[in-house]
Amino acid sequence: MDERWLQKQVRNCLRHYGYDDDMMPLGEDDWRELCTRIAAAKERQPNADIYELVHDIVYRFITSA
Structure with missing residues (x-):
């Protein structure tokens, strides 16, 4: 996965x-x-929408920081 695109x-x-x-x-x-x-989340859930995964992971990151 392209890291710059993910960033x-x-x-x-x-x-x-x-x-x-x-x-x-x-x-x-x-x-x-x-x-x-x-x-890793995309690997575990290949059919999941990448935008939803990004939002879920960023939300968890900022709420646990």
């Missing part, structure tokens, strides 16, 4: 939840973790 999707999702790069700067480890989680 763009994550960034759009964060904006949807009211965050921007200044409010919630993500380090390289955070980006890698989010992309890994999304890719």
